[in-house]
Amino acid sequence: MGLFWSMNPVPGVSLKPLLRQADVTTPLVFRLSVMNDHIPFADLQLPSSVVLATGELQRWYKHETVRRVEVREGSLRGTLFLPAGKGPFPGVLDMFGSTGGLVEFRAALLASRGFVSFALAYFRYDDLPSSLADVDFDYFLDAVDWLSSHPSVHGEGIGVVGGSKGGELAFLLGMATDKVKVLVNISGLPVYSFEDVKKSGEIYWKGVSVDITKLKHTDEGFYTRDAVPYDSEVIPAWKNNAQILYLVGDDDGLWKTDHANTFMESCPKEKRKTIELVSYPGTGHLIEPPYMPVNRAQYHPLLGKTVVMGGHHQAHAAAQEDAWRRILNILQKHIS
Known part of the structure; x- marks a missing residue:
């Protein structure tokens, strides 16, 4: 899959460096051309370029048998993906990070693998809050309750997969409810960042703020890892005995991922057997499903700056393959 994970944005043309498919009901379409001899990138549009053959390749995230259902249940907003068949199926709550939406x-990929998957939005979407400071933790507990009681989901508990801020929220859910049997934290801090977490209007867990005076500027963007305080209490995600998979990359530009070891050290020895911590060399912050290119930097709306996500093409690609296998394995083993 080197054709895909080794891709780079076209300089001066690609407006969004992150290659994702927003509409999973349609495929990503790649046009592949075979050219006569080697042609420098700058000369591709010249009339002298000879195309010997061309074709299109489609890459789908949602299997054609998977049903996509928009969710507007009370305050909950998101999308439910249902596999084909009668069920019931194992359920997974899926959350992304602090860019919102x-x-x-x-x-969609998880549902294509046999899980009822709930893609949960929690701010900067529809009528949800526009700020993390206005998000209440009861919203996530309601999402767990709603998914775990859904008629298509079997009743042995659900999994939670979260990336970045979503990973921090996954840890909080592991602390807060025994309905979550599997936690996957992908590149999220073991503490809660940016804002305090409120529950029913009261502070539930103290957040840590980014000290913008300690941001490190480079040609790529800002590194935030030296601007995050690391002396706060880690979230005891092990409290309700969920199986935990913690995935980090050691080239993450947002935070010092060796702090994940503090999470392990804080865990009581008798519960460490439920936690698997994997640190990938040469890997950045955005560890996503495999075969897509690394995104080394992107604009972060909360900070109002372009921040370095990190990652080197080949190492990051290998990490994404391994991480996806591990995610599927822990979900299949403990909630299927």
């Missing part, structure tokens, strides 16, 4: 591609 609704991201569906991972949930």
